[in-house]
Amino acid sequence: MKDRFNLYRFASPAVFYPLAGAMTPYFVAVSIVFGIAGLWLGMLVAPTDFQQGEGYRIIFIHVPASWMSMFIYLVMAFWAAIGLAFNTRLSGMMAQALAPTGALMAFLSLLTGALWGKPMWGAWWVWDARLTSELILLFLYIGYMALTAAIDDPRRSDKAGGLLLLVGVVNIPIIYFSVKWWNTLHQGSSINLAKSSMATTMLWGMLLMAMCFWMYSIAIALMRVRTIILERERHSDWVKTLLLAGDPK
């Protein structure tokens, strides 16, 4: 019988492990290419902003990191939904592999935001709606990681974490709008990002950097999911033969 191509085959950790290993270098390479192009465009080509001077260039890190922090949470929730619905083992592993990267992106976004805010607004931190919701997103990531780390049984850890992600994803819009209303009621919009039309080179630089961050996140998540697979499947035969053969590729 001829072997038909079947996407579901890759839901098996044993099949996905070598595939992830094969894909990782490509994502790393693409990420580096996009990174170099984005940094070149952002740091050297893009014109100096007439209001903010050179300091604005931090947005080439800040904006992609913020985008990724939000996007990764959605991707995790997607994997959580798949995992809960179809009871696939790999989905939970993917969600857990993505979590540290998502938290890192949220943290980077806050950090670069603070570094940008000090010279521009004169304050490291303001209780702006967007900053506050990004901080809460970081809390959600930390809660997820704390929960999954506290549960020893990997199946329960995946499922409980998945449920928390779904609850979180339902709550994010509620939290976002409540913070927004809270902010407008309390202090008015004292600070706004200048809504100037962005130069095309700046926009391209930002998009390239976003692609770089995206590819980086995929690469690092694949690397992490490989270690998670090895750790969880260490009692299975295929991992034993793989390790006995030396170089686990």
Add this chain to the structure above:
Amino acid sequence: MLKIITAVISRDLKLAMRRQADIVSALFFFIIVVSLFPLGIGPEPDLLRKLAPGVLWVAALLATMLSLPRLFADDHRDGTLEQLALAPHPLGLVVTGKVIAHWLVSGLPLALIAPILGIQFDLSTEGLVAITLAILIGTPALSGIGAIGAALTLGLRGGGVLISLLVLPLYIPVLIFGAGAVDATVTGLGGEGHLSLLAALTFASLGFAPWAAAAALKIALE
């Protein structure tokens, strides 16, 4: 359907009444935390009046959280929870009953004591009415959302701290609208909008959260 809910409520209330010290200690935790703030920031009435809604609400969140680990833990320990999960009734209804019972013994006392604490913070009469109403309307949402956290952390080491990590970020909307209702009333804007949103959060979480908590319980009991 109502019969199951009321049966669970009356059972949980009976159990709670036999261990009144738990209820009282959570209540005193609330009172003590609220009383600490003037000691920390000074007794100026203007400052206290401004801080009162936030302080009372944050203390209410913490007090609710304190009683959350017990929501399922006792039933889990003696095997009742497994029997409830095996029963032919949907587990979500059972959890709904437990959430309502939890609110009756943890949220309702907070609302009843809140006006007295509000007087300590020199709140006006409208402010006192608003904070009482807000806590009365908002705390069921805390019990509902908290049930999800309690179910997810059931039987885990360090469950108490973990619950706060999971649940506190989800409590933020309740905190914002709850404290906002008092602020809006005191400043003359009218707190009806905030109270309506608070009621919406409460009804949404009473409707949906027990089912999510039931799913989490099933994961924990597997």
